[in-house]
Amino acid sequence: MAMHPLTRVLLGLACILVGLWLVAPTLVVVPMSFNENKSLAFPPQGFSWQWYQNFVTNPEWSTSFLNSLKVATVVAVLATVIGTLAAFGLDRMRARSAGLLRMLLLTPMVVPGVVLAIGIYAVYLDARLVGTMTGFVLAHTILALPFVLIAVQASLEVFDKRLETAAASLGAGRIATFRTVTLPLIAPGILSGLLFAFVTSFDEVIVSLFITSPYMKTLPVQIFTSITRDADPTVAAVGTILLCATTILIGGGLLLLGRDRRSSL
Amino acid sequence: MSASATPSQRDASPPSRRSWGALALALPALVLLVVVIGYPLATIVLRSFAEPQWGLQNYGWFFSTPINLIVLQRTFAISAWVTVVCVICAYPFAYAMTAVGPKLGLLLTLCVLIPFWVSGVVRTLSWVILLQDSGVINSMLRSVGLDGVRLIRTQTGVVIGMAQVLLPFMVLPLYSVMKGIDLRLVQAARSLGAGPIRAFFTVYLPLSLPGIYAGAIIVFILALGFYITPALLGGPRSTMLSTLVQNQVLSLLQWGRGGAMGVVLLVATFVLLALAGPLMRQKHKQGTR
Amino acid sequence: MSETGKQRGAAIDLSAVSKAYGSFRALDDISLHIEAGEFMTLLGPSGSGKTTTLNVIAGFTEVSAGSLQVGGRSVVGMPAHKRNIGVVFQHYALFPHMTVGRNVAYPLSLRGVAKTEREARVKRALDMVRMADFAHRYPSELSGGQQQRVALARAIVFDPPLLLMDEPLGALDKKLREWLQLEIKRIHRELGTTFVYVTHDQEEALVLSDRIAVFNRGKIEQVGTGRDLYDAPETLFVGRFIGDSTVLRGQSRGDGSSTALDIAGETVTAPLKHAGRGQPVMLLRPEKLAIRRPGLGRNDGDNRLSGTISEAIYLGSGSKYEIRLRDGSTAIVRSPLTDESFTIGEAVELCFRGEDAKLVADDSAADTTLT
Numbered sequence: 001m002a003m004h005p006l007t008r009v010l011l012g013l014a015c016i017l018v019g020l021w022l023v024a025p026t027l028v029v030v031p032m033s034f035n036e037n038k039s040l041a042f043p044p045q046g047f048s049w050q051w052y053q054n055f056v057t058n059p060e061w062s063t064s065f066l067n068s069l070k071v072a073t074v075v076a077v078l079a080t081v082i083g084t085l086a087a088f089g090l091d092r093m094r095a096r097s098a099g100l101l102r103m104l105l106l107t108p109m110v111v112p113g114v115v116l117a118i119g120i121y122a123v124y125l126d127a128r129l130v131g132t133m134t135g136f137v138l139a140h141t142i143l144a145l146p147f148v149l150i151a152v153q154a155s156l157e158v159f160d161k162r163l164e165t166a167a168a169s170l171g172a173g174r175i176a177t178f179r180t181v182t183l184p185l186i187a188p189g190i191l192s193g194l195l196f197a198f199v200t201s202f203d204e205v206i207v208s209l210f211i212t213s214p215y216m217k218t219l220p221v222q223i224f225t226s227i228t229r230d231a232d233p234t235v236a237a238v239g240t241i242l243l244c245a246t247t248i249l250i251g252g253g254l255l256l257l258g259r260d261r262r263s264s265l
Numbered sequence: 266m267s268a269s270a271t272p273s274q275r276d277a278s279p280p281s282r283r284s285w286g287a288l289a290l291a292l293p294a295l296v297l298l299v300v301v302i303g304y305p306l307a308t309i310v311l312r313s314f315a316e317p318q319w320g321l322q323n324y325g326w327f328f329s330t331p332i333n334l335i336v337l338q339r340t341f342a343i344s345a346w347v348t349v350v351c352v353i354c355a356y357p358f359a360y361a362m363t364a365v366g367p368k369l370g371l372l373l374t375l376c377v378l379i380p381f382w383v384s385g386v387v388r389t390l391s392w393v394i395l396l397q398d399s400g401v402i403n404s405m406l407r408s409v410g411l412d413g414v415r416l417i418r419t420q421t422g423v424v425i426g427m428a429q430v431l432l433p434f435m436v437l438p439l440y441s442v443m444k445g446i447d448l449r450l451v452q453a454a455r456s457l458g459a460g461p462i463r464a465f466f467t468v469y470l471p472l473s474l475p476g477i478y479a480g481a482i483i484v485f486i487l488a489l490g491f492y493i494t495p496a497l498l499g500g501p502r503s504t505m506l507s508t509l510v511q512n513q514v515l516s517l518l519q520w521g522r523g524g525a526m527g528v529v530l531l532v533a534t535f536v537l538l539a540l541a542g543p544l545m546r547q548k549h550k551q552g553t554r
Numbered sequence: 555m556s557e558t559g560k561q562r563g564a565a566i567d568l569s570a571v572s573k574a575y576g577s578f579r580a581l582d583d584i585s586l587h588i589e590a591g592e593f594m595t596l597l598g599p600s601g602s603g604k605t606t607t608l609n610v611i612a613g614f615t616e617v618s619a620g621s622l623q624v625g626g627r628s629v630v631g632m633p634a635h636k637r638n639i640g641v642v643f644q645h646y647a648l649f650p651h652m653t654v655g656r657n658v659a660y661p662l663s664l665r666g667v668a669k670t671e672r673e674a675r676v677k678r679a680l681d682m683v684r685m686a687d688f689a690h691r692y693p694s695e696l697s698g699g700q701q702q703r704v705a706l707a708r709a710i711v712f713d714p715p716l717l718l719m720d721e722p723l724g725a726l727d728k729k730l731r732e733w734l735q736l737e738i739k740r741i742h743r744e745l746g747t748t749f750v751y752v753t754h755d756q757e758e759a760l761v762l763s764d765r766i767a768v769f770n771r772g773k774i775e776q777v778g779t780g781r782d783l784y785d786a787p788e789t790l791f792v793g794r795f796i797g798d799s800t801v802l803r804g805q806s807r808g809d810g811s812s813t814a815l816d817i818a819g820e821t822v823t824a825p826l827k828h829a830g831r832g833q834p835v836m837l838l839r840p841e842k843l844a845i846r847r848p849g850l851g852r853n854d855g856d857n858r859l860s861g862t863i864s865e866a867i868y869l870g871s872g873s874k875y876e877i878r879l880r881d882g883s884t885a886i887v888r889s890p891l892t893d894e895s896f897t898i899g900e901a902v903e904l905c906f907r908g909e910d911a912k913l914v915a916d917d918s919a920a921d922t923t924l925t
Contacts, residue, residue, distance in 0.1 A: 021432075022379065042395070083294065116302065165614055
């Protein structure tokens with residue numbers, strides 16, 4: 001559709017502004033992380049690596065980072081397995097019951113974080129799960145589950161089930177069909193579910209703030225308390241590291257996807 | 266072809282046995298849901314009626330204390346503002362995503378997704394840096410003669426920060442609906458004599474409404490429960506309900522009162538979702554066309 | 555495709571097979587014998603049971619009643635993957651994540667065939683369908699016709715004694731379809747495997763098959779060679795489904811040796827006794843009918859009916875006319891080019907020889923299916 005030149009310019013301008021608004025704040029942490037002063041005032045002064053050093057050497061930071069890594073890894077695996085099983089289950093159910101169960105399993109996405117947090121906190125106090133690895137893993141897994149479910153269901157929806165029939169006609173039993181046809185074709189969905197689950201756990205802060213203890217902190221909790229306590233640029237350094245890590249991860253993923261595009265079509 | 270003629274169906278096992286197997290696959294997820302979501306929420310609802318003693322006193326207290334009502338009203342107001350800002354910003358952006366070529370389209374999509382890559386807390390930190398009194402935005406405003414505009418610890422600051430976090434949730438459903446709109450309909454309207462503006466308002470906008478509804482509902486609901494952004498960017502006069510809940514439970518150990526507040530928030534969320542159900546289904550119909 | 559070249563296919567025996575979905579009977583007491591090495595086509599309209607029959611043989615659908623033998627062994631209750639039957643689907647069903655070569659090698663890997671032999675057999679199968687140059691491509695890079703040829707290679711590479719094809723050319727355009735029909739015929743000749751082919755296209759059935767089974771409403775109406783079905787249809791449905799035909803209905807009178815029909819005041823007779831139940835009707839193929847201007851004394855047959863030309867279509871090799879008869883029904887006539895031509899609205903006489911008419915029972919149910 002031909003657009004009026006003026007409309008074009010206005011639209012372009014709007015997009016640039018919105019794009020900037022979306023992306024620029026994300027990048028602000030990068031210059032801040034090299035600040036020489038212990039302040040979060042913009043623009044930063046001078047240049048130093050001290051906040052990166054602090055992140056590595058200060059046990060408060062490094063331990064919480066390792067904790068997050070541990071929790072997120074376990075959660076990613078657990079949520080992916082449970083979520084994928086559930087997606088297959090829903091796929092084989094009658095549409096009505098599948099729709100109902102799906103809605104139930106997606107509730108963790110819409111329940112207000114704080115409400116869930118006080119509920120889980122209350123239960124964990126009784127069950128002595130506050131500040132434990134198990135506690136974090138359980139809470140994060142249920143929060144990550146909807147993302148896995150959505151991702152795997154989406155790929156199951158596009159998956160052509162007639163290929164399974166074809167595989168059977170060629171001599172593949174149920175397990176062989178699953179391994180050689182179904183699994184490879186829905187693998188992108190499972191992988192993105194895994195990624196989402198990892199990120200959800202690694203990023204979760206509200207519930208974590210309630211079930212944390214001085215002995216078991218995750219990185220977002222540490223960041224949050226650091227921001228509320230003082231203006232420590234270590235936070236900016238952490239933000240920059242995370243930004244780089246995700247960019248590499250996702251960039252690599254995109255490259256892989258681009259290379260695999262042909263086969264996944 | 267009748268249903269009986271599709272080669273894909275395998276009806277070797279009776280349907281009842283298959284659906285039990287299917288339920289078994291979903292069972293771990295359901296158990297986890299009941300234990301980690303259902304049971305805690307039930308606990309909170311129970312406590313809101315049972316502590317310190319049985320009755321409705323916590324709800325009575327909530328709805329008779331002015332500050333609570335002000336915060337409740339403010340929570341809805343801020344969420345509404347965030348939703349409006351998101352609709353206005355997302356609409357042209359999502360439209361551009363459908364209109365540009367594949368390369369530019371990828372760039373725009375990345376813009377939407379990049380915020381997801383960065384820890385939510387870190388993003389809020391960025392806003393703290395940007396919005397603070399000596400921050401970039403204030404210095405820009407000062408240079409154009411607007412001095413002494415306070416952004417941090419104000420509602421405006423909270424709305425700006427929240428809208429940025431929630432914008433992708435508005436852009437993505439809008440985009441998926443707009444992608445499905447048949448532009449020939451707009452051309453048809455033009456050929457029937459409608460000017461570009463008229464064609465937009467009578468054809469394109471109504472067709473994109475399902476996307477706006479879906480996005481707006483998601484954004485509004487997520488905004489209602491926001492905690493981190495208002496806690497870090499807001500001040501006492503921009504407190505939202507979540508902060509009050511946290512305060513009652515963690516600082517005052519008033520589980521009953523905090524629970525009652527939580528239940529109010531929960532009920533509001535689910536009422537909105539129930540109201541939005543039909544609208545969402547409409548969107549789905551369009552999407553799978 | 556065994557080492558010795560030709561191999562015999564498997565014979566198939568369906569006896570009293572029924573398949574019900576709730577109260578709907580997709581297959582109603584079907585019995586059919588297919589010879590080893592035969593090319594059998596299951597022909598019928600949508601929902602007539604032909605695809606269900608194929609699915610039953612393939613093992614995608616279990617029978618509700620009856621017995622099914624492939625190569626002399628009962629396969630009732632045997633899962634699809636153990637039946638060793640090749641299947642070609644209308645939608646190709648190539649695995650999108652595997653190259654052409656890996657698609658074709660798939661059934662061999664499942665059977666544990668060693669790598670060198672596997673490669674040789676894949677190459678031979680692809681050669682047979684003339685797709686050897688495409689082994690490293692992905693299915694998404696191929697046209698529909700190419701994909702279907704790969705699917706065919708994949709279905710024959712493991713030397714199944716039986717190959718099932720479910721409207722394999724249904725999604726392709728006419729030219730390609732006609733060419734692939736000949737390819738399939740050639741492959742059938744070279745392999746010696748039993749082919750069971752499902753289609754709703756009667757021309758395709760006539761081109762390909764040794765024998766055709768005509769399906770209607772979950773039952774088999776008639777089994778026979780194309781010539782049998784065209785020249786001697788046993789039911790009105792078969793007569794109308796295969797080729798054009800004119801149906802003459804009227805008040806019937808029969809004696810011991812012939813049957814006569816009164817059609818709006820005119821009488822036609824056929825020297826046959828009507829054996830079936832119900833009202834007899836006469837079926838006439840277009841080339842068995844002739845048109846004459848009325849009043850000409852030439853004798854082109856013992857039967858005459860008057861009517862008017864309602865449609866005249868020039869076909870190149872000849873002309874096709876539709877003639878409205880006095881009782882309101884329409885007759886279809888094909889006449890060679892050399893004959894005189896007629897114009898729409900002209901009053902004519904329709905002539906035919908009584909022995910060219912086929913007498914079948916008037917199964918009005920068949921009529922409604924065929925609209």
